[in-house]
Amino acid sequence: MSKDRKIVNLGTHRATKAGDNSKWTPEECAEQFLADIRSGEIKPDRLFLMYWEPTDDGGFYPCSYTQNLCFSEELAMLEIEKKQLFQRWME
Secondary structure (H helix, E strand, O other): OOOOOOOOOHHHHHHHHHOOHHHOOHHHHHHHHHHHHHHOOOOOOOEEEEEEEEOOOOOEEEEEEEEOOOHHHHHHHHHHHHHHHHHHHHO
């Protein structure tokens, strides 16, 4: 493979092209996240990964993984992300 070619994750490509994050699977999203860390594109110091697990009754249960965070920092990350989401929606 020539040096100017890059292997592209199809899920990432689909989601980016459509501007719709529902176009990729949770696994594709996690793989892209890890690929970005491994390539040095992003350098997270702390993590708070949240996901919804389906329940037997058709609902969802919130779950998360955290790394290098105390409870108050988890809450702060949620509030900061909430503010950023609202700002993006208002654009």
